[in-house]
Amino acid sequence: MRHIISILLENEPGALSRIVGLFSQRNFNIETLNVAPTEDATLSRLTVTTVGEDKVIEQITKHLNKLIDVVKLVDLTEGSHIERELMLVKVKALGAQRDEIKRTADIFRAQIVDITPSLYTIQITGDTGKLDAFLAAMQPVGVLEVARTGVSGIARGEKVLSL
Amino acid sequence: MELLSGADMIARALHDEGVEYIYGYPGGAALHIYDALFRQDKVQHILVRHEQAATHAADGYARASGKPGVVLVTSGPGATNAVTGIATAYMDSIPMVVLCGQVASHLIGEDAFQETDIVGVTRPIVKHSFSIRHPSEIPGVIKKAFYLAGSGRPGPVVIDIPKDMTAPTERYEYSYPKKVRMRSYSPVTRGHSGQIKKAVELMLKARRPLFFTGGGVVSGRACEALTDLVRRLGFPITTSLMGIGAYPQGDRQCLGWPGMHGSYESNNAMHHTDLIICIGARFDDRVTNNTSKFCPTAKIIHVDIDPSSVSKTVRADVPIVGPADAVINEMISLVQGRELANPEALAAWWTQIDGWRAEREGKLYEPAAPGEPLKPQQVVEAVHRVTRGEAFVATDVGQHQMFAAQYYKFELPNRWITSGGLGTMGFGFPAAMGIKMSYPDDEVVLFTGEGSFQMMMQEFSTCKQYGVGVKIINLNNQSLGMVRQWQDLNYKSRHSHSYMQSLPDFVQLAGAYGFRAIKVHTVEELEPALEEVFRNKDELVFLDVYVDPREHVYPMQVPLGSMRDMLLTKTERT
Ligand SMILES: Cc1ncc(C[n+]2csc(CCOP(=O)(O)OP(=O)(O)O)c2C)c(N)n1
Numbered sequence: 153m154r155h156i157i158s159i160l161l162e163n164e165p166g167a168l169s170r171i172v173g174l175f176s177q178r179n180f181n182i183e184t185l186n187v188a189p190t191e192d193a194t195l196s197r198l199t200v201t202t203v204g205e206d207k208v209i210e211q212i213t214k215h216l217n218k219l220i221d222v223v224k225l226v227d228l229t230e231g232s233h234i235e236r237e238l239m240l241v242k243v244k245a246l247g248a249q250r251d252e253i254k255r256t257a258d259i260f261r262a263q264i265v266d267i268t269p270s271l272y273t274i275q276i277t278g279d280t281g282k283l284d285a286f287l288a289a290m291q292p293v294g295v296l297e298v299a300r301t302g303v304s305g306i307a308r309g310e311k312v313l314s315l
Numbered sequence: 316m317e318l319l320s321g322a323d324m325i326a327r328a329l330h331d332e333g334v335e336y337i338y339g340y341p342g343g344a345a346l347h348i349y350d351a352l353f354r355q356d357k358v359q360h361i362l363v364r365h366e367q368a369a370t371h372a373a374d375g376y377a378r379a380s381g382k383p384g385v386v387l388v389t390s391g392p393g394a395t396n397a398v399t400g401i402a403t404a405y406m407d408s409i410p411m412v413v414l415c416g417q418v419a420s421h422l423i424g425e426d427a428f429q430e431t432d433i434v435g436v437t438r439p440i441v442k443h444s445f446s447i448r449h450p451s452e453i454p455g456v457i458k459k460a461f462y463l464a465g466s467g468r469p470g471p472v473v474i475d476i477p478k479d480m481t482a483p484t485e486r487y488e489y490s491y492p493k494k495v496r497m498r499s500y501s502p503v504t505r506g507h508s509g510q511i512k513k514a515v516e517l518m519l520k521a522r523r524p525l526f527f528t529g530g531g532v533v534s535g536r537a538c539e540a541l542t543d544l545v546r547r548l549g550f551p552i553t554t555s556l557m558g559i560g561a562y563p564q565g566d567r568q569c570l571g572w573p574g575m576h577g578s579y580e581s582n583n584a585m586h587h588t589d590l591i592i593c594i595g596a597r598f599d600d601r602v603t604n605n606t607s608k609f610c611p612t613a614k615i616i617h618v619d620i621d622p623s624s625v626s627k628t629v630r631a632d633v634p635i636v637g638p639a640d641a642v643i644n645e646m647i648s649l650v651q652g653r654e655l656a657n658p659e660a661l662a663a664w665w666t667q668i669d670g671w672r673a674e675r676e677g678k679l680y681e682p683a684a685p686g687e688p689l690k691p692q693q694v695v696e697a698v699h700r701v702t703r704g705e706a707f708v709a710t711d712v713g714q715h716q717m718f719a720a721q722y723y724k725f726e727l728p729n730r731w732i733t734s735g736g737l738g739t740m741g742f743g744f745p746a747a748m749g750i751k752m753s754y755p756d757d758e759v760v761l762f763t764g765e766g767s768f769q770m771m772m773q774e775f776s777t778c779k780q781y782g783v784g785v786k787i788i789n790l791n792n793q794s795l796g797m798v799r800q801w802q803d804l805n806y807k808s809r810h811s812h813s814y815m816q817s818l819p820d821f822v823q824l825a826g827a828y829g830f831r832a833i834k835v836h837t838v839e840e841l842e843p844a845l846e847e848v849f850r851n852k853d854e855l856v857f858l859d860v861y862v863d864p865r866e867h868v869y870p871m872q873v874p875l876g877s878m879r880d881m882l883l884t885k886t887e888r889t
């Protein structure tokens with residue numbers, strides 16, 4: 153099963169490499185990874201998505217928790233949560249296709265954020281499935297470049313991941 | 316407040332931390348620190364002859380004393396030479412603090428002379444690491460490093476120290492912190508009471524219970540409590556290779572150790588038990604054999620201070636995360652005044668175990684008759700007799716290590732010192748050195764093989780410099796015996812590169828450093844030679860014992876089998 157694990161990490165040099173290293177060292181898999189500072193300058197928030205059986209996920213969270221730089225951790229998929237990813241994509245946009253692409257983008261609530269005579273740059277947010285579907289829809293016109301942030305997430309309701 | 320340079324802070328902080336010995340080797344990036352060591356007399360620096368030896372010596376010291384071992388090396392090759400020793404300590408959860416010199420901050424990343432990203436290199440084999448970014452951080456980082464190394468599940472901690480952080484011209488206020496608090500690290504101090512109750516109920520109801528304990532009981536200083544609990548319940552106990560000595564091995568309740576070369580009774584008991592009470596052991600692959608056939612009828616209680624050890628290789632029915640001593644003591648208070656539900660089942664269990672014991676009694680190996688080449692097993696037994704089972708015993712890795720573990724019976728913890736997890740040839744000699752320096756009045760014996768010994772034999776020189784009187788028993792089978800054994804069993808005796816064609820004359824080799832050495836071939840020569848070896852506690856003596864090169868270590872578990880599937884001799888199997 154796919155899990156989304158969010159981590160509050162000491163904002164120390166080398167901390168990120170310990171996380172990434174752990175995954176390769178123990179043969180755990182990383183689907184996506186994103187990391188950025190939080191409102192507290194001493195902490196970063198890191199989100200990984202990974203796929204594995206329960207036993208493997210249990211080992212992943214235990215080993216992550218063991219890293220000295222990991223302050224707190226939550227497996228968001230254990231409860232209801234909100235999951236988002238942002239994607240920027242450049243597609244070929246010529247002649248009649250320009251309108252068609254615009255219509256499709258609207259259906260997906262994506263925005264065209266830059267244009268040239270021959271291409272569009274489109275921004276779209278959503279869960280991984282929605283982004284994948286949009287990419288599939290753009291495939292016939294020609295996808296030139298894709299930049300995805302990887303999944304970020306947060307628990308629904310009163311639950312807060314903080315110190 | 317006092318103003319000190321970074322280098323002086325290091326020397327001072329080590330003293331304030333109570334460090335007696337630091338094992339190291341100098342070089343450019345560490346020279347300010349070496350100068351600071353020169354100008355003080357509180358912490359004694361031991362100059363080894365290879366940085367790997369520094370880590371193993373610190374490791375041996377740590378295993379014997381329970382206190383973190385301390386290492387100081389220079390950047391680049393000094394630091395990379397230490398890597399094997401750091402990995403060895405990591406695999407066996409040994410507390411160690413390794414101070415590494417580094418090129419000056421402004422040179423980092425430029426492929427400067429002797430620059431290695433040692434924090435990167437050691438990342439997967441340390442509990443944690445630090446890079447010093449300002450000299451004023453030094454006291455705090457050293458305090459944290461010792462705290463991390465020694466608490467929770469112990470392990471090595473590396474501190475990377477760029478040369479400019481130790482410059483004598485820059486001075487800062489020094490004070491050594493009394494306490495550490497880290498928001499991201501707080502090892503558990505006790506186990507979950509509900510889980511412990513559940514465990515005790517299972518224990519009282521069990522029909523064929525078995526304690527299986529490991530290095531966590533030794534490092535957690537829980538051996539007395541364990542012995543108390545095991546005796547109260549009257550259950551059998553088997554200790555992992557790392558846990559040898561936690562419970563007196565001469566005692567009737569002790570079945571030896573389990574696993575690949577574990578005792579017949581231990582492995583059979585493991586296979587047939589209905590309840591494993593595992594404390595501070597981690598069910599590694601050398602113990603469990605094929606996990607899918609492991610202990611088919613057993614429920615498993617697993618106590619460990621490290622949650623990631625629990626249910627890693629085998630599923631625990633009652634997981635308990637907590638320190639061994641606290642959990643065992645809580646168990647003791649719960650069993651007090653309680654009776655076993657099935658005392659007759661336990662009695663029958665013992666009858667079964669005694670039956671296994673009797674099956675193999677006197678059949679473990681055939682001692683050499685006079686004139687025949689000695690058997691390594693009988694040499695270990697002879698050393699055990701002469702030292703009354705009281706010595707600190709360090710080993711290298713190979714057949715001799717297994718024979719030492721099988722035939723030297725330990726009554727006390729912290730005396731069996733071996734590289735269990737990594738299996739590092741070359742570990743033994745420097746480790747023995749580290750032990751002897753801290754316990755000069757005790758007998759320290761090294762069981763080694765001619766292969767392993769040659770990996771660290773330069774340490775003769777260190778022993779000469781510091782007058783380190785370890786007793787070296789070289790079980791010389793003129794081959795990489797353990798490799799040869801596998802080749803005999805799995806490769807139709809094609810001895811590919813397991814034969815030592817050009818052994819040195821070890822007597823002359825030891826003699827070159829001024830040490831006495833004795834060569835022995837037969838039973839008749841052995842006893843008088845051992846007497847000479849152990850005559851003077853302070854003298855290093857090298858005993859070169861020629862043993863039968865064809866000998867194999869048995870029992871040996873059959874690959875992919877269950878615990879009880881074993882080869883018993885070259886011709887018998889279960
Ligand atoms: C550093 C290192 N290299 C290789 C090995 C693989 N290995 C395990 S036992 C062994 C043979 C050891 O020979 P020796 O020290 O003579 O001991 P013996 O088995 O003959 O008693 C080897 C090569 C190892 N454990 N460590």
Ligand SMILES: [Mg+2]
Pocket residue numbers: 713764765766790791792793794795796
């Ligand atoms: Mg050998």
